[in-house]
Amino acid sequence: MPSIISVRNLTKTYTSGFEALKTINLEIEEGEIIALLGPNGAGKTTLISIICGIVQPTSGSVSVAGHDVVREFRASRALIGLVPQEIALEPFEKVLGTVSFSRGLFGKAPDPAHVEKVLKQLSLWDKKDSPIMPLSGGMKRRVLIAKALAHEPRVLFLDEPSAGVDVELRRDMWAVVSDLKAQGVTIILTTHYIEEAEAIADRVAVINKGEILLVEDKAALMKRMGQKRLQVELAEPLSAVPEALARHGLELGPEGRSVIYTYDTKGERTGIVTLLSDLRAAGLQMTDLSTEQSSLEDIFVGLVKERT
Amino acid sequence: MNLHAINVIFAKEMARFFRTIVESLISPVISTSLYFVVFGAAIGSRIETVDGVSYGAFIVPGLIMLTVITQSVSNASFAINFPKFIGTIYELLSAPVGMAEIVIGYVGAAAVKSILIGLVILATAFLFVRVPIAHPVAMLALLALTSFSFSLFGFIIGIWAKDFQQLQLIPLLVLTPLIFLGGSFYSIDMLPGIWRTLALFNPVVYLMSVFRWSFFDTADVPVAVSLAAIALFVTVCLTAVWWIFRTGWRIRQ
Numbered sequence: 199m200p201s202i203i204s205v206r207n208l209t210k211t212y213t214s215g216f217e218a219l220k221t222i223n224l225e226i227e228e229g230e231i232i233a234l235l236g237p238n239g240a241g242k243t244t245l246i247s248i249i250c251g252i253v254q255p256t257s258g259s260v261s262v263a264g265h266d267v268v269r270e271f272r273a274s275r276a277l278i279g280l281v282p283q284e285i286a287l288e289p290f291e292k293v294l295g296t297v298s299f300s301r302g303l304f305g306k307a308p309d310p311a312h313v314e315k316v317l318k319q320l321s322l323w324d325k326k327d328s329p330i331m332p333l334s335g336g337m338k339r340r341v342l343i344a345k346a347l348a349h350e351p352r353v354l355f356l357d358e359p360s361a362g363v364d365v366e367l368r369r370d371m372w373a374v375v376s377d378l379k380a381q382g383v384t385i386i387l388t389t390h391y392i393e394e395a396e397a398i399a400d401r402v403a404v405i406n407k408g409e410i411l412l413v414e415d416k417a418a419l420m421k422r423m424g425q426k427r428l429q430v431e432l433a434e435p436l437s438a439v440p441e442a443l444a445r446h447g448l449e450l451g452p453e454g455r456s457v458i459y460t461y462d463t464k465g466e467r468t469g470i471v472t473l474l475s476d477l478r479a480a481g482l483q484m485t486d487l488s489t490e491q492s493s494l495e496d497i498f499v500g501l502v503k504e505r506t
Numbered sequence: 507m508n509l510h511a512i513n514v515i516f517a518k519e520m521a522r523f524f525r526t527i528v529e530s531l532i533s534p535v536i537s538t539s540l541y542f543v544v545f546g547a548a549i550g551s552r553i554e555t556v557d558g559v560s561y562g563a564f565i566v567p568g569l570i571m572l573t574v575i576t577q578s579v580s581n582a583s584f585a586i587n588f589p590k591f592i593g594t595i596y597e598l599l600s601a602p603v604g605m606a607e608i609v610i611g612y613v614g615a616a617a618v619k620s621i622l623i624g625l626v627i628l629a630t631a632f633l634f635v636r637v638p639i640a641h642p643v644a645m646l647a648l649l650a651l652t653s654f655s656f657s658l659f660g661f662i663i664g665i666w667a668k669d670f671q672q673l674q675l676i677p678l679l680v681l682t683p684l685i686f687l688g689g690s691f692y693s694i695d696m697l698p699g700i701w702r703t704l705a706l707f708n709p710v711v712y713l714m715s716v717f718r719w720s721f722f723d724t725a726d727v728p729v730a731v732s733l734a735a736i737a738l739f740v741t742v743c744l745t746a747v748w749w750i751f752r753t754g755w756r757i758r759q
């Protein structure tokens with residue numbers, strides 16, 4: 199797949215001297231959903247702000263569909279829709295007016311049918327003549343999303359989309375996102391909620407302290423980095439792991455009623471068979487077995503810890 | 507050039523004006539009427555004529571300039587400062603628009619509002635005094651030029667100002683004295699020696715002079731000199747705006 203966004207050797211040092219980005223390289227493929235995952239202050243918002251043209255890069259370059267974001271900003275920005283992290287809307291404008299305004303601002307001729315479709319999709323149609331001010335926080339966030347979609351962008355940025363968002367809006371939002379993906383729109387979201395990245399992203403880029411630690415296919419990442427835990431329930435509780443089982447590195451579960459075995463799914467031998475026969479040899483009665491995949495969160499915490 | 511963007515920015519700014527049309531127009535009309543009562547009737551009755559024009563008529567161009575300049579600056583500075591203040595500027599910064607679209611949209615709308623207000627004041631003045639207009643086309647052109655150049659100046663202030671206090675600072679501390687000392691209500695010929703020389707450093711003097719010329723066909727300074735001074739002012743403002751967009755000063759980090 200061709201990349202729609204190319205970030206090359208990008209750095210950003212703010213005038214305060216804060217180095218927000220240290221040499222970022224990133225290729226984003228057309229049509230994918232990529233999650234920029236990182237703790238607060240990692241540089242996620244700075245990175246997308248540079249791509250969108252809000253922040254000027256210190257060095258390096260970014261292109262969107264082949265257009266440099268500084269030299270050919272009109273062409274690059276016309277392709278992008280941005281849903282910002284903070285709610286920023288003009289209080290006295292009306293919903294329909296402000297969404298139509300965004301469409302024009304991004305250089306598209308008026309298209310009431312498209313604006314109507316976007317508003318309906320976000321359950322805003324019955325609020326179209328309402329001023330922004332009296333709307334609830336969730337409604338305002340819907341308006342921000344509608345504004346970003348008004349000009350039919352090819353690339354959509356969602357900056358911390360689920361910060362302070364209720365379940366219903368999150369469901370509507372992901373419905374919109376999957377609809378957009380079906381249309382071939384590229385979606386970049388920043389988040390520090392791992393579940394969010396895990397739930398919808400195709401690829402995950404982990405960013406911390408202005409550096410990209412890794413970019414990988416989500417499933418491959420979880421497979422490569424993933425560890426599984428095997429929990430063996432015992433008929434009789436143990437007070438300690440028997441000597442004979444020491445080589446397996448077992449942990450004792452709650453009240454000694456189970457033993458927990460951690461293994462690597464990418465290893466050639468998982469050691470499960472030997473473990474089970476050793477358990478039997480030690481005379482332990484098993485009542486149940488369960489396995490559990492480690493989540494992206496465990497992987498993420500591991501990665502960030504490793505580098506610091 | 508993104509014409510759709512100019513269109514929506516201009517329309518939105520004008521809609522804001524028409525939403526508060528009563529407030530927008532009534533206050534200049536009332537203040538003009540007050541000036542006529544105070545200067546035209548009360549004080550003016552003791553002044554015979556200035557440059558052969560009745561004092562009541564003489565102050566009309568000054569009154570128009572006073573309001574047009576202050577309205578241009580306050581409209582344009584607020585129009586760009588408000589999005590900065592509430593954060594909606596993110597959209598403008600991420601949109602495919604450059605200096606041309608933003609200046610035409612915001613400054614253009616602010617200038618059109620000022621022109622409308624200027625014309626309303628002129629209409630109000632006709633209710634009080636007979637005002638001759640020697641060069642009507644030049645008068646309208648100068649009204650437009652003043653509105654545009656001071657809207658441009660206001661736009662710069664709006665970008666510069668970090669809060670509403672700063673937004674008021676320049677109009678109060680710089681603009682009001684310049685306008686009042688710029689011969690709005692008198693001919694600078696009436697000033698004593700040194701003050702007359704000092705007045706020539708005030709850009710508003712040139713604007714007032716040529717604007718008054720368009721009404722009464724007499725000027726404090728030659729028309730060509732006035733036009734050159736205005737051209738210089740517009741050039742300085744445009745250069746400043748160009749520099750702001752090039753460097754992202756106070757808008758792009």
